[in-house]
Amino acid sequence: MSNKNFEESKYFKEISKLLLTGATMMAESCPDCNVPLFKKKDKIFCPKCKKQAIYASTENEAKEIEQKYSFSETQATLQDILTGKMNFLAQKIASSEDIPEIREILNLIKEIIEVLQNLRNLT
Numbered sequence: 001m002s003n004k005n006f007e008e009s010k011y012f013k014e015i016s017k018l019l020l021t022g023a024t025m026m027a028e029s030c031p032d033c034n035v036p037l038f039k040k041k042d043k044i045f046c047p048k049c050k051k052q053a054i055y056a057s058t059e060n061e062a063k064e065i066e067q068k069y070s071f072s073e074t075q076a077t078l079q080d081i082l083t084g085k086m087n088f089l090a091q092k093i094a095s096s097e098d099i100p101e102i103r104e105i106l107n108l109i110k111e112i113i114e115v116l117q118n119l120r121n122l123t
């Protein structure tokens with residue numbers, strides 16, 4: 001079975017599961033992959049990308065939602081990067097015997113923690 005067929009059968013399985021659990025197929029399709037969107041309770045989502053779709057009634061609202069989403073993505077990426085850097089710095093401290101260097105690294109870690117806290121406060 002080719003990869004594409006495998007993907008498709010996975011998708012159809014997902015759809016039948018959705019229909020069995022009371023989800024309904026919508027007339028609109030996913031802007032990313034073009035498959036029909038599904039609705040369950042109050043949530044509209046794409047069964048293929050597993051993303052939730054949000055309806056915006058105005059152009060401005062659509063822009064706002066898009067900005068909010070791309071911001072939270074950036075935020076998550078930044079959190080990942082900074083957490084990785086903290087691990088790196090902690091290892092640096094572990095291997096360093098130079099007091100001024102350790103102090104400098106500790107200051108950096110303190111700054112990273114502050115940024116992480118600020119990021120969390122934004123949401």
Ligand SMILES: [Zn+2]
Nearest residue numbers: 030033046049
């Ligand atoms: Zn999709």
